[in-house]
Amino acid sequence: xxxxxxxxxxxxxxxxxxxxxxxxxxxxxxxxxxxxxxxxxxxxxxxxxxxxxxxxxxxxxxxxxxxxxxxxxxxxxxxxxxxxxxxxxxxxxxxxxxxxxxxxxxxxxxxxxxxxxxxxxxxxxxxxxxxxxxxxxxxxxxxxxxxxxxxxxxxxxxxxxxxxxxxxxxxxxxxxxxxxxxxxxxxxxxxxxxxxxxxxxxxxxxxxxxxxxxxxxxxxxxxxxxxxxxxxxxxxxxxxxxxxxxxxxxxxxxxxxxxxxxxxxxxxxxxxxxxxxxxxxxxxxxxxxxxxxxxxxxxxxx
Numbered sequence: 290x291x292x293x294x295x296x297x298x299x300x301x302x303x304x305x306x307x308x309x310x311x312x313x314x315x316x317x318x319x320x321x322x323x324x325x326x327x328x329x330x331x332x333x334x335x336x337x338x339x340x341x342x343x344x345x346x347x348x349x350x351x352x353x354x355x356x357x358x359x360x361x362x363x364x365x366x367x368x369x370x371x372x373x374x375x376x377x378x379x380x381x382x383x384x385x386x387x388x389x390x391x392x393x394x395x396x397x398x399x400x401x402x403x404x405x406x407x408x409x410x411x412x413x414x415x416x417x418x419x420x421x422x423x424x425x426x427x428x429x430x431x432x433x434x435x436x437x438x439x440x441x442x443x444x445x446x447x448x449x450x451x452x453x454x455x456x457x458x459x460x461x462x463x464x465x466x467x468x469x470x471x472x473x474x475x476x477x478x479x480x481x482x483x484x485x486x487x488x489x490x491x492x493x494x495x496x497x498x499x500x501x502x503x504x505x506x507x508x509x510x511x512x513x514x515x516x517x518x519x520x521x522x523x524x525x526x527x528x529x530x531x532x533x534x535x536x537x538x539x540x541x542x543x544x545x546x547x548x549x550x551x552x553x554x555x556x557x558x559x560x561x562x563x564x565x566x567x568x569x570x571x572x573x574x575x576x577x578x579x580x581x582x583x584x585x586x587x588x589x590x591x
Contacts, residue, residue, distance in 0.1 A: 298410050302467050336415050338435035346441040352415045363419035364388050367398050368426045370412040379426035380542055381514050388502045401447035402514030408440050423517055445548055447512035453565045460582040464495030465554045466567035473550060473572055481541035490532050497563050498524035505553055508537040511548035516540055
């Protein structure tokens, strides 16, 4: 059987079956894939920095973010840019994990002025990256920048304990504590760019942690925050204790000298009470990790 179209073209049953099988149906399937399978943008689609200031050797700022519609965990990072403007020379100030589906909000971030920084006006940048890989200071993803006036020179001895004591976190709920640090030989020189892998024993001294987000553990050499590689743990129940193996990278820009090594768990009180006596754990005494540039003798104890 044949039909005649409005243009006078003869349409056979075979023509129509071919069009349905090889043109219309595949086209509809492609459209469905575009509408329902193609992922939408994940993570914050907007970032802005407000209230950046420095006082007493510590930089503080608020980062406002609005998340995307799809779910992917990621890192929100804050960087201190050097006057030369080269992103490769930026120094990590601090970081935070953001869970998928996070509501729009504000993250307060604080960090010590980087070692050897002199008074002046500088630029800080917030960078967000999705996935398990920590974003670099040169990533081209979602970012924002602001200026900050630094009046206090950077020092090697800052340990953030004072900021933890001043935290406004809740006095109820979970309370994380780092009991022990192992696997760190503080008499050994460590080259920039190498890894540090401490073992830790962690306890929850408070109530059950029912939150969905992971608990962060931050590592420091003095006032220098280390780059996290494996630095989060799952929420813990009340009274639970467990051992964890963590991993961090020593940034290549840290000046050559000795620093105290310490860890802070849940530094912003995202999961409960913040207490310097439990959340912060030093390696103890005068032990320190010495940073040495390859081929340069620092005169440090070996």
